[in-house]
Amino acid sequence: MKKIKYLVFALLIPVISMAQTSSGESGGSRNYFGIAVGANATTNGLGGDIAVSLLKWLDVRVGYEKLEMSMSPMNLSLSGQDFTLTPTIRTGGWSAIADINLLGGLYVAGGAYLTSFNPSFKIMSANPMTIGAITYTPNDMGELDLAIKPQNKLAPYVGLGFGTNIPRNHRFSMNFEIGAYNMGSYVVETSGTNLFAGNSDNESITQLNKMLKGFSWSGMYPVIKLGISYKFFGSTK
Amino acid sequence: MKKVLIFGFSLFVIMFFTRCTIQDDLAKLSSFATDSLKIVLGTPEFSHTIHFEVRDAATQGYITSNVKIKLSGAGARKVYNNLGEQPADSTFTAVMGILDLVLDPRIDSASLAANPVSFNITPVADGYVGVQQTVKVSNEKFKIVEVSMINLSGQQPSGVSVSQANLSPAYSGDQTSNSVLQQIDGMNTTIEVQPNTTLKNASGQVLKGNISSQVVFYNPTDPVAQNMLAGALTGPIQLENNSTVDSKLVSAGMYTAELKVGSETVKTLNGEGLKLKTRVPDDLVNPKTGNTIQEGDIIPMWSKEENSGTWKFEKNSVVKKDADGFYLEDIVNHLSYWNWDWVSDTNNYYDDGPVITWNLVNFKSGQVNIEAHLNKSGVNYGTQYEAIYNNSTSDFHSTPMNVSGYLKITDRAPVAGRHLTFSPDSIPFTDLSPQNYNVKVTATYDPTLYTADITVKIHSDDPTDKTIIMPSTFINYSQSTPLSWIPANMKNGLVSVKLLPGTNYSMLGIFGGKWVFGTFRLNDIGNGQLQFVFSDFSSTVNNITSDPIDRPADGSSIEFTYNVTVPASTFSSFQKVGRPIQVNK
Known part of the structure; x- marks a missing residue:
């Protein structure tokens, strides 16, 4: 909650300032209503949105982004035992965001993400292991999965952008946006199979999650977005 | 330019309020990972357990002194203790009348069904004499082998x-x-x-x-x-x-x-x-x-x-x-x-006789006696002891032809507060030929009997050890007097037992050549609360009295975690099974 206050405080400064400076410029009679579709490349994945300009200074958009990427296995050595660690980056989600357009293409965005944030690591022994006289393959031993999940899947979002998500005088426009959504906290979950199955009830992970909840930045996900929009309905004049 | 400055100022504010805590927080995380983060490791769960019960042939009581059981024959090298160990002389030790061995997990069930593993066991104990017997494991998940020995200085069994x-x-x-x-x-x-x-x-x-x-x-x-x-x-x-x-x-x-x-x-x-x-x-x-x-x-x-x-x-x-x-x-x-x-030959005996399929209701596993009462004197089949679980089968082999009688089914290991009913409890037959029978076994429990789901977590007393072992094995528990061991399947540390409050129970866990033996009880301490007391365990295991636990609603289980702390030297023997790594040591 504290970090949201910081962000709101920080973002209110330009909003108020811009609102004051733009009050004289925004009194024209243009029809800003329009509908646009957009394609985005973001730190939250690739995706698209559909945006509607409701008022001259207000757009709303609904979008979906997805990022899922399995990385090459990495070797991990712990006290002489070799493991393979395979990270998978998995994030994205649905978003519903309102943009308040300020002067000169600057806008403030606020809304929420229904996030699918879920990066994970799969850890397996790199070598067979001999227990007593019986040798187990890594598959026999099973795997340990460590996933980072959101405390809240519905995460409030604020951002600041340049450009617009709905072109005003053209069919196409571009935008650049930087922001963050707040999932409450990161929650580490562990699970495993075979020899690692007991990690679903790992007390030290419970303690770790308590610690994470106490960190102001825990649960924040930064979003840097570059988008292009096409206005397919509405005036371009 | 003004807008850029405003935007830059905003970012600065954001970064300022977050960056100042990140460094401290990351230090805390690093310290936590080094000092407190632990990995939970299980022990291998074996598909085929062979459970030996060593009893005095006359009294049917367990022989509580150590009994050496030597394995021989072609299949002996396919049998291990539950630490995966195999002594060079293939001799294992039964403790408190119990020994659990496992089959090589590399043997798949299909090949085992087609090619059963056979081996011989010869029991040796001071003051007792036993006979070598052949054990054949076909596809049973949990096979009970009865080992009867004669007390040379005590009561001798009939015949x-x-x-x-x-x-x-x-x-x-x-x-x-x-x-x-x-x-x-x-x-x-x-x-x-x-x-x-x-x-x-x-x-x-x-x-x-x-x-x-x-x-x-x-x-x-x-x-x-x-x-x-x-x-x-x-x-x-x-x-x-x-x-x-x-x-x-x-x-x-x-x-x-x-x-x-x-x-x-x-x-x-x-x-x-x-x-x-x-x-x-x-x-x-x-x-x-x-x-x-x-x-x-x-x-x-x-x-x-x-x-x-x-x-x-x-x-x-x-x-x-x-x-x-x-x-x-x-x-x-x-x-x-x-x-x-x-x-015995096929003119007079069936190689494969009747088969009973068990349908268990309201409990997971148990043991039964199947007594064959035959109407022909001089032909004996005796009592077969069977471990049963839902949909398991009990097979009879080398059964005599043209012999009528009946099979009587009774509870082998009565548990205080638990009542087993068999339907039917007696199977008449005119011939012990290969026929299939279905028997429904229903458990009812006295209201005073609680189900306790106990999670066992084994820790080392060495605080730098980063491993917690949650074993998969069979533990045995019994009312302390008289002993009547009930094997209970512990999976990743979790075992479910039925307990009568105020009653002493003995518990035996065998891990390879080591074992844990002690007493526990569930006390009703009033005000709707219960309390576990673990006592009389050897010096390698901590005894505890739990915090009060609210009495569960009817039909619910008591959930309790027993954090067992053992000396590092003992813990290392568990680690031989459960520990592929040493973290931060």
Whole structure:
């Protein structure tokens, strides 16, 4: 909650300032209503949105982004035992965001993400292991999965952008946006199979999650977005 | 420019409020990862467990002193303790009457069903004598093997005669010069060292002097005695024509004899040898003829090759008769198990008999007695002990043909507060042929009996150790008096037990060559609360009294975590199973 206050405080400064400076410029009679579709490349994945300009200074958009990427296995050595660690980056989600357009293409965005944030690591022994006289393959031993999940899947979002998500005088426009959504906290979950199955009830992970909840930045996900929009309905004049 | 400055200022504010804590927070995380983060490791869960229960044959109580169980035969190298260890001499130790071994997990179930693993077990304990028996594991997840031993100084089981004697033959040169007789069951059963006999040990060394003799004789018509031999008389049999079959012997009388001169064990008796003689009960049925025994009937004599567990044909003996009745006598020249038996064959016995499929309601597993009451005297099947779980089957093998009777099913290990009902509880039959039966077993519990889901987490007392072991194994628990062990499957540390408040329970966990034994109880401390007390555990395990636990709603389980702290030296033995890594050590 504290970090949201910081962000709101920080973002209110330009909003108020811009609102004051733009009050004289925004009194024209243009029809800003329009509908646009957009394609985005973001730190939250690739995706698209559909945006509607409701008022001259207000757009709303609904979008979906997805990022899922399995990385090459990495070797991990712990006290002489070799493991393979395979990270998978998995994030994205649905978003519903309102943009308040300020002067000169600057806008403030606020809304929420229904996030699918879920990066994970799969850890397996790199070598067979001999227990007593019986040798187990890594598959026999099973795997340990460590996933980072959101405390809240519905995460409030604020951002600041340049450009617009709905072109005003053209069919196409571009935008650049930087922001963050707040999932409450990161929650580490562990699970495993075979020899690692007991990690679903790992007390030290419970303690770790308590610690994470106490960190102001825990649960924040930064979003840097570059988008292009096409206005397919509405005036371009 | 003004807008850029405003935007930059905003970002600065954001970064300022977050960056200042990140460094501290990351330091805390790093410290936590180094000091407190632990990894939970299980132990391998084996598909096929062989559960040995070592009992006094007369009292049926557990033999609580340590019992060595030596494995031999072709399948012995496929059997391990639950730490995956296999002693070089294939000898394992039963503790408090219990030993759990496992089959090599690399054997898949399909191949096991087609090619069962057979091995022989020979129990050895001070003050007791037992017989070697053959164990065959086909596809059972949890096979119970009953090991009965005779207390040499205590009560002897029905139909078993034990005799210990010191024999003092005279010697002329290396040979005995007179005969010495030992009565086992009065004059009904005797052994007699013949004159002109040279005693030798296994390496061929001649032995001379007083003979310390221990002989056990098993009455062929006594169900208790024959039940002890059920496993001993089943297995590979080398016939007169030297072919080997896997079958069952039907006993007409069996000896186990151990003769020692000093500390040396007699293995061969060259020359005239050792005469075995026993009376044959009049009502003993000759399975070859289907009639009671007659003078002149032929009964083969067999000895056991102990390494392979194979019964080897030695000679054909002829039933004789005198004024006191029928008898068998013959001379042997080496010591082993000696047996007068008929081989069960498909003319008289079914290789595979009835099959019972169990349908369990309201509980997960249990043990039953299946007593075969046969309407034909002289034909014994005895009691078969079975571990059952839902949809498991109990198979009968080498069952006699054309014998009617009934199978009676009862609870083998009654638990206070638990009641098992069997439907049907008795299965009549006209013939022990391969028929399928379904038996529904329903458990009901007294309201005072609680289900406790106990999670066991094993920690090292070395605080730098980053591993927690949550084992998968079978533990055994029982009301402390009398002991009646209930095997309970512990999976990744979690085991479910049924407990009566205020009752002492013993608990036994075996991990390879180590074990944990102690007492626990669930106390009702009033105000709707319960409390666990773990006590009397050995010095390697901490005793605890739990915090009060709210009494669960009807039908709910009590959940409790027992954090067991053991010395690092003990913990390392668990780690041999559960620990592929050492983290931050």
